[in-house]
Amino acid sequence: CNDLLDEQPRSFYEPGFFKTERGVAGGLTSMYAHLRYMYGQAYYYNTTLTGTDEVTYAQSADGNFKVMDLSGQGIIDPSTSRSDAIWGITFSNINTANGVIENASSIGTISNALIAEAYFFRAFDYFLLVQTFGGVPLDLGSGELKFNNTATRTSVRNTVPEVYTKAIFPDLLKAVADLPAAPRVKGAATKTLARLYLAKAYLTYGWWLQNPNNIPTYPETARTDPDGHDAAWYFQQAYNVANEGIDNPGPFGLQGTYYDVNLGSNDRNNEILLYADHTETSEFYNGGSLIYGSGGAPDNFAGWMMTWNYTNIRSGGVSSVQREAEQHLGRPWTRMCPTIGAIKNTFADKVNDSRYDGTFTTVYRANFQKAEGAPPVVTNANGMQVGPGGAILTFLDNDDPLVTYANGNANIGAGVLPGRADYVIAPSGISRLVYPGLWKLGPYRTDNDGGYGQPNAGSTRPFNIAKFSELYLIAAEAAVKGATTVAGKSARDLVNVLRARAGKWRFDNNGNVAKVADNSAAMTAATPATIDINYILAERSREFYGEGYRWYDLIRTQKWEELSKTYQICGADVGDHTPVTVTRDIKPYLYLRPIPAGQLNSLDMTDAEKQAYQNPGYN
Amino acid sequence: QTTVKGKVTDDTGMGLPGVSVMVKGTTNGTQTDANGNYALSVPGKNAVLVFSFIGYTAVEKPLNGQATVNVNMAADSKSLSEVVVIGYGTQRREAVTGSVASISGDKLTEVPTANVTQALQGRLAGVDISQTSSKPGATTQIRIRGTRSLTADNNPLIVLDGIPFTGSISDINPNDIKSLDVLKDASATAIYGARGANGVILITTNRGQKNQKARVSYNAYAGSQEIFAKVPMMNGPQLAALRKEAKVYTSNGVDEDDAVNTDWQDLFFKTGAVTSHDIGVSGGTETGNYNFGLGYYKNQAVVPSQQYSRYSFKASMDQNLGKIFRVGFTSNNNYNLNEGGQIGTFGAYAFSPLINPYKSDGSLKRVVNMASGDSYVLTSGVVDSLTNNGLWLNETRGFATYNSFYGEVSIPWVEGLKFRTNLGLDFVNSNNGNFTGQGVNAVNATTVSNAGISNSQTYHWTIENLLTYDKTIGKHNFNVVALYSAEQNKYNRSSVSVKDIPAEAFQFYNLGQAAGEKTIDPNNQDYQLWGLISGMGRIMYSYDDRYLLSATLRSDASSRLAPGHQWHTYPAVSVGWNISKESFFNVSKIDMLKIRAGFGQTSNQAVQPYATLGRLSTRPYNFGDDVYETGYYVSSLPNPKLGWEYSKTTNLGVDFSLFNNRLSGTAEYYVTNTKDILLAVGLPETSGVASITQNVGETQNKGVEISLNGTILDNPDGLTWQAGVNFYTNKNKLVALASGQLRDEGNAWFVGHNINAIYDYEKIGLWQQNDPYRSILEPGTDDDVIGSIKVKYTGEYNADGTPKRAIGEADRQIIDVDPDFQGGFNTRFAYKGFDLSAVAIYRHGGVLISSLYGSSGYLNTLTSRNNNVQVDYWTPDNTNAEYPRPGRHLSGDNPKYGSTLGYFDGSYLKVRTITLGYDFNRSLIKNNKINLKAYFTVQNPFVLFSPYHDQSGMDPETNSYGNENAAVPLSQNLRRILTIGTNTPSTRNYILGLNLTF
Structure with a gap:
């Protein structure tokens, strides 16, 4: 009769399954899957951009976005900060990595290359955490870097140098040593990827040791390295490792044109080292509806944020640009928008440099003809007619005194230029309501079948996390910070590799016509003789605009306040095209995000201990 | 000496056989014959006759010189008070020492519903029944004397005809129920030990009577349902004004116009209908009896295509085999069909009234564009048409059979000793099929069809071996029970979903034909097997019906707990003193007075099976467009020490009957302390694991319960007025959490506060x-x-x-949600053949959470994103408003602190039914063989004393768990907080019914 009291689960795995070969494989898969809870998750995405020189909040922004702007629209605190996305997913993943590393050695049949993926992801998560929050715990309950099987309701934060020297560097060195050059499966971790992160971690830690602008850290600790090196040593390591990555690319490299890097039909190309993958071939494995996204992870819905509500456009009363699952369009949430400075200054060269055209949607084209019973043409600006595919609204490259705005224009307060059938908006007229969309992250589907497709679904494209091109900028930054360079790889040389590529055109994205041009010479000629950090940062913005790098770049280099304290944008009302300068209040304590309220709520510690656990400034 | 004659009749005019007729103060008496007639010699013309009969209120009649005394006996409002079911036996009410509340089947059917628990609302003190869904066929949440456990189950054990019940209580046809007894304190529930901590509900279904001619009964009712109240959404001009004020949506959608005023609720909801038919046959011989019943119930909801129907079949039989053997069985079966559950009501409230849903030719648009985007147009006509064409279906077909068999031997050489074996065999099957045709409920007309099936089976067996011994020696009365039982339950669920059914006529009947993705989500498959082994002994002793004692000892072992921690033994004892039986007691106004006290321990194993083992959760992932893999990560840690959660209850009670039994009642006080609570402890993110199930924490429930039943006027030929009222309080608090912790903000648990607390500004x-x-x-x-x-x-x-x-x-503040006190009352007026009755429930205090007003519902965003509930909002010209300024100071899409707009005082008094009945036997039908009664009932006629009702006009009863029926509902761990959300609306019902017996 005691059989009645025995238990054998048959529909889920108990933790013991991790001790099998299949279990280890499943643990690795979940490390890739965990990326989706951060990359493509729009609220976290927002924390990487809003409040920097790249992005401010847009007209429909809710509190999640406004607080990040630091312009008096609310304060970042433990419950409003959306960096909770990282905190909420990484520790569980670190624990999975701990388990895989521990169990793999006891199973004995798991290759070092596979275990290296776990080392990579443990370092990846710790690197993200230490940049975002400062020092974080290495002991989850069962000892430092040990798989946790203890129900602990307390937590002790390690210091920043401990996290780097005990976890991030050793793990990444192991990953570099053991990962294969080519991925074992599409999108899996490689030696090149590990080199990128190791170089970036060295670079970041070098900056942290140097601390040029006296930004506080937490938990408080001396800016000395337990391993006995100084900042210069780390900058040199960053340079060396990045260089190794460039010299030993494996299957990776740069795409021929910048346009191809982010073109939907060219996703998972050889420039991309890591991405949070998605697919339109399986709703289940995609992790989000293929029809209607609800705006939550693991869906990839970051691209909705910088998409303004272009569906408000009317041409002679007809809704001429309708919601479509097409890379220029997609689902409008109007939560984030580029600053005028980003458009006018960062992308000052819109002629030679293809990166402006390969980043933004600047021309909104008629797609009304895909609706049932549509008219053949619509009446647009100046009473002129526009047919299917014609330009309805164009964001001009340059300000033009002839543009006249009126509230009724296109129903969105657009401007007109004499003789042009399309409505126009000049760079200085970009507002929180109407602004160039982020083409890079737009949706790409192959199942639209000539119609509008499923624009309300999350993006089925991978969300790119790491690119081969960044190796050049890391090496260049290390060089600027004093690393000894090898011949032909000065900071200027490295930057020019990307600038030369940016000068190459094969397609005019917003003109929607083939355009073969090579402006490489003009691009490299325009590179200043001496590269400084601000130039590196500007180049990073041109290369990676809107991809979630910016806040981390600015806090690493401690240039956040300098570059972002003011920005320009026009207001949120229809027809408001008067740029105003907004000032942000970026205090030094904000360089660390608050520990999320959820963590503090579930800690079994005294109020004083919890206060000491929280980063200063957020109590 | 003179002879008195007469006839005793019941309230339907039928003669009552077997009534005891005694001359008061003597042993002189007789019984009525088969037709209710009696004749008795009495010592004098001023003698007083006492008529008594089980289930009826005793009547005293002074002769006053008359030779003929006819008596009409009213069924006792506590009609089963004479005998109550206490689990593994019955007991005379006056001998009961534990806390047992009872209600008869005919009282329950006063509230015509599909689900007996709805009829039970407000009828028994200490039994709190909350609505958790207003969909047809929905079940309720039952809490007996409060909430004890945090994450383990708080539902009472239901025992159907002696066998622990594994199904849904809505599977039981209320018309089959003879009586319902609720065991509330530990001394009463200890016999169910492991599963008794949350109280026990014993449901006894009808059986045939010995020596009864075949009797046929037919009960039927039908009626219509209308929405209790529309949600007070803004009309066109109001929303247009809000949009201009909020300045969030700068432009109307293509299909919106400030001049339009569409009432989407009118377009969407319809009039519902309810129908019920029951037919039963019962009879008996000297050695056996039988009972068969067939039932049909159907409820068409006010939401289009949503309906519930149930076909039930019930049979029971008992048969003596010679002198010492007795066998019998009970079988309760039903088939039910639940349709249209996928149809939500959110759109009916959220759609902008500025939308013109019609094309110029008068036909409906398929999709409309409003400021916040495109939406598929849903009206009752659209839904009905899609359903009728088989293009949008979601149906669950349930079949359940609950059977118990017994064999009993009276051991011939020991008088009063019996051995009995009960065998329970249950099977519950549920099949869900759903199909959504191409483009249905989708903005894009080419959205592929999808279909899915989900099947679950429950197999449950129970075996019980019982030895009982009944013995009376002089004034000493013994009843001894020994029990050994074993029980096992196996549950299995499988689910598959697919996309793109090429021929829509296939619906969900062959998913293999799908051209698109076929998914078997590992999170939608389940297997659970659990077992329980128990031994129990109970002795009940009484001396002269004055001194009463009951003692129980039970041991249980549960598979759900960790090895080494599976067994637990607990005692319970209760005593009673019938003071009114004492010779010294001589208070003429007091017919009965009993005090009783009980103490006992019970326990709870109600965590999910395998909770001790820990768990890996899954994450699907694609590597490119063609390599699919599933990942695992640890979400729950194992706990090899997981043991029982147990409760200790102390119960004090007094039962009394006054003024010739015109007023009777019970008052009780109890304290329940629950320790070693089974808790899924949420861990901080830094532990890398979401939770672990542990034995931590303590809770306490204490309360007072009072029930009174009175006959205020009693004139069989004129006006009779009876009334019953109950009142109860339950003070619920958390006494301790894990390891000295005083607050768990993530789960909103705070020491010293209700388990059902919220933590908000x-x-x-x-x-x-x-x-x-x-x-x-x-x-x-x-x-x-x-x-x-x-x-x-x-x-x-x-x-x-x-x-x-x-x-x-x-x-943020800790806000306790539980009410201060609650209860119910019922009243009945009878005049000749007419009777008018009403049943009402009330609660006072506590917090009601309405997501229609709070930020979670997205219906009070004050941004004009959706239509908005009508509220008085702040503007520079209207600064005295209660609601905030539109479109300003937002947190997310809602006003900052918008959740506070959803909190209301939870008080209300709700009249559940008012019924006017007429008994045709009092006039038209003089034939005693036929009984016919007809009635008209209004359900939910009105609500009083409710601040929420005053604000909104709506029903203040909850209709959702916290994690349901809101745009952004509460998280799963706050599911326990019941709310009002966008579920199927509450209705007011008008019902005509009849009861026929012959």
Whole structure:
């Protein structure tokens, strides 16, 4: 009769399954899957951009976005900060990595290359955490870097140098040593990827040791390295490792044109080292509806944020640009928008440099003809007619005194230029309501079948996390910070590799016509003789605009306040095209995000201990 | 000596056989014959006759010189008070020492419903029944004497005809129920030990009577259902004004126009209908009896295509085999069909009234565009047409059979000793099929069809071996029971979903034909097997019916707990003293007075099976477009020490009957302390694991229960007025959490507060222009903050009186949700053949959460994103408003602190039914063989004393778990907080019914 009291689960795995070969494989898969809870998750995405020189909040922004702007629209605190996305997913993943590393050695049949993926992801998560929050715990309950099987309701934060020297560097060195050059499966971790992160971690830690602008850290600790090196040593390591990555690319490299890097039909190309993958071939494995996204992870819905509500456009009363699952369009949430400075200054060269055209949607084209019973043409600006595919609204490259705005224009307060059938908006007229969309992250589907497709679904494209091109900028930054360079790889040389590529055109994205041009010479000629950090940062913005790098770049280099304290944008009302300068209040304590309220709520510690656990400034 | 004759009849006019007729103060008496007639010699003309009969109120009649005394006996309002079912036996009410509340089947059917628990609402003190869904066929949440456990199950054990019940209570046809007994305290529930901590509900179904001719009964009713109240959404001009004020949506959608005023609720909801038919046959011989019943129930909801129907079949038989053997069985079976559950009501409220849903030719648009985007148009006509064409279906077909068999031997050489074996065999099957045709409920007309099936089976067996011994020696009465039982339950669920069914006529009947993705989500498959082994002994002893004692000892072992911690033994004892039986007791107004006390321990194993083992959760992932893999990560840690959660209850009670039994009642006081609570402890993120199930924490419930039943007027030929009322309180609090912790903010658990607490800000008004310290407390520009919600600040102040900090997390308050007291009352007037009765429930205090007003519902965003509930909002010209300034100071899509707008005082008094009946036997039908009664009932006629009702006009009863029926509902761990959300609306029903017996 005691059989009645025995238990054998048959529909889920108990933790013991991790001790099998299949279990280890499943643990690795979940490390890739965990990326989706951060990359493509729009609220976290927002924390990487809003409040920097790249992005401010847009007209429909809710509190999640406004607080990040630091312009008096609310304060970042433990419950409003959306960096909770990282905190909420990484520790569980670190624990999975701990388990895989521990169990793999006891199973004995798991290759070092596979275990290296776990080392990579443990370092990846710790690197993200230490940049975002400062020092974080290495002991989850069962000892430092040990798989946790203890129900602990307390937590002790390690210091920043401990996290780097005990976890991030050793793990990444192991990953570099053991990962294969080519991925074992599409999108899996490689030696090149590990080199990128190791170089970036060295670079970041070098900056942290140097601390040029006296930004506080937490938990408080001396800016000395337990391993006995100084900042210069780390900058040199960053340079060396990045260089190794460039010299030993494996299957990776740069795409021929910048346009191809982010073109939907060219996703998972050889420039991309890591991405949070998605697919339109399986709703289940995609992790989000293929029809209607609800705006939550693991869906990839970051691209909705910088998409303004272009569906408000009317041409002679007809809704001429309708919601479509097409890379220029997609689902409008109007939560984030580029600053005028980003458009006018960062992308000052819109002629030679293809990166402006390969980043933004600047021309909104008629797609009304895909609706049932549509008219053949619509009446647009100046009473002129526009047919299917014609330009309805164009964001001009340059300000033009002839543009006249009126509230009724296109129903969105657009401007007109004499003789042009399309409505126009000049760079200085970009507002929180109407602004160039982020083409890079737009949706790409192959199942639209000539119609509008499923624009309300999350993006089925991978969300790119790491690119081969960044190796050049890391090496260049290390060089600027004093690393000894090898011949032909000065900071200027490295930057020019990307600038030369940016000068190459094969397609005019917003003109929607083939355009073969090579402006490489003009691009490299325009590179200043001496590269400084601000130039590196500007180049990073041109290369990676809107991809979630910016806040981390600015806090690493401690240039956040300098570059972002003011920005320009026009207001949120229809027809408001008067740029105003907004000032942000970026205090030094904000360089660390608050520990999320959820963590503090579930800690079994005294109020004083919890206060000491929280980063200063957020109590 | 004279002879008195007469006839005793029941309230239907039928002669009552077997009534005891005694001359008061003597042993002289007789019984009525088969037709209810009697004749008795009495000593004098002024003697007093006492008529008594089980299930009827005793009647005393002075002769006053008459030779013929006819008596009409009313069924006792506590009609089963004479005998109550106590589990593994029955007991005379006056001998009961535990806390047992009972109600008869005919009282329950006074409230015509599909689900007996709905009829039970407000009828028994200490039994709190909350509505958790207003969909047809939905079940309720039952809490007996409060909530004990945090994450383990708090539902009472239901025992159907002696066998622990594994199904849904809605599977039981209320018309088959003879009686329902609720065991409330530990001394009563200890016999169910492991599963008794949350109380026990014993349901006994009808059986045939010995020596009864075949009797046929037919009960039927039918009626219509109308929405209790529409949600007070804004009309066209109101929304247009809000949109201009909020300035969030700068442009109307293509299909919107400020001149349009569409009432989507009118377009969507319809009149519902309810029908019920029951036919039963019962009879008996000297050695056996039988009972068969067939039932049909159907409820068409006010939401189009949503309906529930149930076909039930019930049979029972008992047969003596010779002198010493007895066998029998009971079988309760039903088939039910639940349709249209996928149809939500959110759109009917959220759609903008500015939308013109019609094309110029008068036909409906398929999709409309409003400011916040495109939406598929749903009206009752659209839904009906899709359903009728088989293009949008979601149906669940349930079949359940609950059977118990017994064999009993009276051991011939020991008088009163019996051995009995009960065998319970249950099977519950549920098949869900759903199909959504191409483009249905989708903005894009080419959205592929999808279909899915989900099947679950429950196999449950119970075996019980019982030895009972009944013995009376003089005034000593013994009843001894020994039990050994074993029970096992196996549950299995499988689910598959697919996309793109090429031939839509296939619906969900062959998913293999799908051209698109076929998914078997590992999270939608389940297997659970659990077992329980128990031994129990109970002795009940009484001396002269004056001194009463009951003692129980039970041991249980559960598979759900960790090896080494599976067994637990607990005692219970209760005593009673019938003071009114004492010779010294001589108070003429008091017919009966009994005090009783009980103490006992019970326990709870109600965690999910395998909770001790820990768990890996899954994450699917694609590597490119063609490599699919599933990942695993640890979400729950194992706990090899997981053991029982147990409760100790002390119960004190008094039962009394006064004024010739015209007023009877019970008052009780109890304290239940629950320890070693089974808790899924949420761990901080830094532990890398979400949770672990542990034995931590303590809770306490204590309360007072009072029930009174009275016959205020009693004139069989004129007006009779009876009334019953119950009142109860339950003070629920958390006594301890894990390891000295005083608060768990993530789960909203705080020591010293209700388990059902919420943790949120407290709205104290709106910020006005001249409020002091506004810029410190709630930083922001005047334009943004003035007019926004002002919440209480609890922080410190500087010496100059300025607050030290801005309002933040630390200012959240613990808000207890439970009511102060609650209960119900019922009343009945009878005059000749007419009777008028009413049943009402009430509660006072506590917090009601309405997501229609709070931010989670997205119906009060005040941004014009959706239509908005009608509220008086702040504008620079209307600063005295209650609701904040539209479109300003947002947190997410809602006003900051918008959740506080959803909290209301939970008080209300709700009349559940008013029924007017007429008994045709009193006039038209003189034939005693046929009984016919007809009635008209109004359900939910009105609500009083409800602040929520006053504000909204709506029903203040909850209709959702916290994690349901809201745009952004509460998280899963706050599911316990019941709310009002966008579920199928509450209805007011008009029902005509008849009861026929022959």
